[in-house]
Amino acid sequence: MLRAFTRAFAGRPLPDCYYGYIRAVDPAEKKRRAEAIACLPEWKEAGLEVWNATLGQIGFDELHSRIRQAIAGHDLWGLLGGPPCQAYSVVGRSRRMGIGEESRRSHDDEKQKLERERRAEAFFSDEKHTLYREYLKIVAIHQPPFFVMENVKGILSSRLDDGSYIFDKILEDLGDPWRAIAGEDLPTEEASRFMPASRHGYYIHSFVAQPNQDGDYQKSDYLIRCEDFGVPQERHRVILLGIREDLNIAPTQLKKQGTKTSLAEVIGDLPELRSGRSGRVTHKIRMEKKDTAATWIEAVKSAITNHVLEDVRAFSPVIHERMENVLQNLCPNLMRGGVFVPCEPWKDSTHDLAKWFRDDRLGGVLQHETRDHMDADFARYLFVAAYGEVMTDSPKLRHFPHSLLPDHENAKTEEGRRVFHDRFRVQLAGRPATTVTCHIRKDGHYFIHYDPMQCRSLTVREAARVQTFPDNYFFEGNRTEQYEQVGNPWM
Structure with missing residues (x-):
């Protein structure tokens, strides 16, 4: 509904209270700005436009009356x-019609046949x-x-x-x-x-x-x-x-x-950030969460053990050298970003997309805040980003040194490496990003930032830039919900 409110100002400047609302960090300030927005006639107009309904589950008369009213004149x-x-998605079809790991391991042909039939019936119905x-x-x-x-x-x-x-x-x-x-x-x-x-x-x-x-x-x-x-x-x-x-x-x-248009062209102007620490060392080990720039640097360095570095050196001396360089130059001044980060985005106003993204009244960028990652993933993120820089491609799981494989049993088998080959994917600076999907709400493993120095996944704002949302587009809800809105723009 908030975006419908902005559309009500087509051809006119947005009101100051809108910018105050989307920039607000303090809950009391945000509430005050929201109340100011709700008093405007355009908010009522937006309420008439927006309707949350599911086709097939609403009454015939109600649906078609609303449509007729909307197009009248x-x-x-x-x-x-x-x-x-x-x-219809290839991935969805494969996942839902597959026989599953348990049936596959049973080597029981009749059991596998029945499972395929059951899943196919459910899928096509x-x-x-x-x-x-x-x-x-x-x-x-x-x-x-x-x-x-x-x-x-x-x-x-x-x-x-x-x-x-x-x-x-x-x-x-x-x-x-x-x-x-x-x-x-x-x-x-x-x-x-x-x-x-x-x-x-x-x-x-x-x-x-x-x-x-x-x-x-x-x-x-x-x-x-x-x-x-x-x-x-x-x-x-x-x-x-x-x-x-x-x-x-x-x-x-x-x-x-x-x-x-490359990824770096549309997110390269955004402030550099570090990732956050979830408090997990691995999936199985949790420690007290200490999330400062200093503890982040320590965690990254601890994740890249000598054993990992030797494995990487054996795989590629060039990637090893890049990783060593990053470890020696991690910046202690990197912040995690926030709901609103003051800066001057799109300094190159001549870029073809600048006119579409840029809003000079913002005075910064919205929702440019990093996720938490577990310490063990720092090593994988750094390796994947360094690999992307050196090889100008994203590695498959089969390219990972054994010491960097995820702590999942299926990742350590040849079959697992084939099935989950894109478990970690770096988005390359010099190319367009890969398809942003709703999966981005779950974790950032498919959407790793190309800069090894930042060792993180894409923020909501970076993903929104990839999806070509204008910079003044604000996503409501918690961060997971924001990622879902970006990944599924038809919501």
Whole structure:
């Protein structure tokens, strides 16, 4: 709702109380600023815009009445959205349809077969596979001039239980939504109030490719590789553009950028920070939490034992040398950041993205605060970041010296190293980041900062920059909830 409040000021400066609220550290000050915001008419307007509801679980009349009210008086409007992606993601499919470690170790073929059948039945009966039909009903009933539908690239290869591709079915249904929902049990009396005068179909276009001579697209034409269009992230998503068939509109394709935007370009201006200490030496050993710059430096140095350094030297003398250099030059002045960190971000105002991110009235950056990490992970983070600098790539678990392997039994087997090969991943300075997902809320192992001197994972603000949230975008809730909002922007 807070972001809806800022949209109510489109074309006008945001009020001072907004900046006071998002910069406030003291709870009493934050409450006072929130009360000032709540008194403004734009806050009431935001309350009318925001509605937290789940399709399929709310009444037909309530849903469509709200939509009709929202679009009243507008001839040109668009519907944006997409079904949940968990059912279509390659990772999600693999995890949910796998037979599990216990069955795999049993070597019982019949047991493994039954487990596969059980998991497949549960997977294909999941309502997430057909929630797109709720979206489809809105398209059919309200006939938007255009719509945009987004999902993960795994939707291109996802099949239904009859073996057919769900993406083919989605294209067919979106092209003729009324035919697609002909068998739906719509509430007759309520539905009659919302029936459109004409029932149109849609042409489904790609944002990045032109159709062939027959006006058709290949499946791959709907896949957008965001890093090709200036986004500092290798985020690959299927995005469909539906245009109502009675409109004489020819879409224009996005143009690829000449060069890709690197991670360092969008987070390199942010203040350098150190990580925090969780108080855990390893998963099994907890000590009193002492989190100062001095104890952090001591913990990092203690984690990089002579045994670890010798293992690294045997693997790569160059990486060993870089790690030694870091250990000798750890900065005692690094802070952990905070809810608001005064600084001058985006000093290079000529950068293509500066206009989008920058807000001179902020006077600093929001939510640039590091997580806690256990001491044993400092050695892994330092190794991974040093590896990234030297090899310009992120190491797989098979590249780790044995003394740096995680303290998990599966990480010490060849099978485990194959399955969990990306357990620790450094985000490289000179490339776009890898895809930011909701997993970032759990730990920072997939999102390690490229600077070995900082020995940490990305902050909420750094992840938000990767996801192209403007700097004045404030994420409510605790830090875990903030990471989840960044990793799942459709929330």
